[in-house]
Amino acid sequence: MTRLRLGIVVSVLAMLPCVSWAEEPDVSSPSGISAEASRLIKQLSTDDSYIRQEAFLQLEMLRESATAPVVRRYLENSNADTRAYSVRALAAIEGVKAVPALVDRLKNDRSPRVRVSALLALEPLQDP
Secondary structure, three states, X not given: OHHHHXXXXXXXXXXXXXXXXXXXXXXXXXXXXXXXXXXXXXXOOOOOHHXXXXXXXXXXXXXXXXXXXXXXXXXXXXXXXXXXXXXXXXXXXXHHHHHHHHHHHHHHOOOHHHHHHHHHHHHHHOOO
């Protein structure tokens, strides 16, 4: 029950606008990645799983296509939770373009959690 409550809280927090305490201008870098997305990408390499999860959720909300290559790298991460978060974020960022990678995770990932995430990420991308 506690895990469910935590999941709901995380989902609700993910819907809130991203807040940065530092006053950074929201200008795109030469690589096409905004300052906010760059900050979130740095958080993906943390050892803190909560911060990493929150960074993936916020990248998912931003949907900046320039972040897709970075998110794709985490599909092969040794941590199943990280792979599951990256599957969800990649689906939101790339949409239909992500289908081959999502199908690959669905068929080949050793973690049931990642396979379920891939299946759920594919569902909204199907033809009506």
